[in-house]
Amino acid sequence: MKVYLIGMPGSGKTTLGLPLAEHLGIPFVDQDKEIENREGKTVQQIFAERGEDYFRQAESQVLREWAAAQKSFVMATGGGAPCFFQGIDVINESGISIFFDVSVQELLKRVAKNKERPLLHAADLQEKEEKLKALYTNRMPTYRQAHIILDHPTYQSLLKAVQFRK
Numbered sequence: 001m002k003v004y005l006i007g008m009p010g011s012g013k014t015t016l017g018l019p020l021a022e023h024l025g026i027p028f029v030d031q032d033k034e035i036e037n038r039e040g041k042t043v044q045q046i047f048a049e050r051g052e053d054y055f056r057q058a059e060s061q062v063l064r065e066w067a068a069a070q071k072s073f074v075m076a077t078g079g080g081a082p083c084f085f086q087g088i089d090v091i092n093e094s095g096i097s098i099f100f101d102v103s104v105q106e107l108l109k110r111v112a113k114n115k116e117r118p119l120l121h122a123a124d125l126q127e128k129e130e131k132l133k134a135l136y137t138n139r140m141p142t143y144r145q146a147h148i149i150l151d152h153p154t155y156q157s158l159l160k161a162v163q164f165r166k
Contacts, residue, residue, distance in 0.1 A: 020162065027071070
């Protein structure tokens with residue numbers, strides 16, 4: 001079983017994905033951490049030194065390699081992974097996709113002080129909110145192609161959704 005958790009930065013993919021993987025007895029993969037390990041740099045450094053296009057290609061390569069693997073896992077994808085290089089198609093063809101739909105206001109609360117998200121760097125909270133709204137709007141058509149959509153996801157709703165799809 002391959003479970004892909006998709007959604008905006010701060011939507012809870014890692015927070016909920018770790019206990020889900022443990023419950024299922026399969027590995028948990030944080031796609032951004034996987035990229036960082038391969039590149040020997042943080043996501044922020046990759047963006048700063050090589051740019052977003054390079055990062056998106058690395059992200060796509062990691063996604064495709066895991067999708068082709070003959071093993072089960074729960075993956076917290078990068079927020080943009082489904083949106084570039086037909087990522088949502090790769091995800092949907094190889095496993096179960098679950099979109100964590102969290103409001104922009106809640107996302108803003110969760111990422112307000114986080115300085116590690118390159119696409120959300122902002123001079124102030126208002127600018128960060130505007131960036132979040134724009135990303136959310138742009139990515140929504142792709143995210144909505146997920147097999148399962150969880151509004152305000154909790155561990156219990158995630159577990160129920162996965163058990164239903166087994």
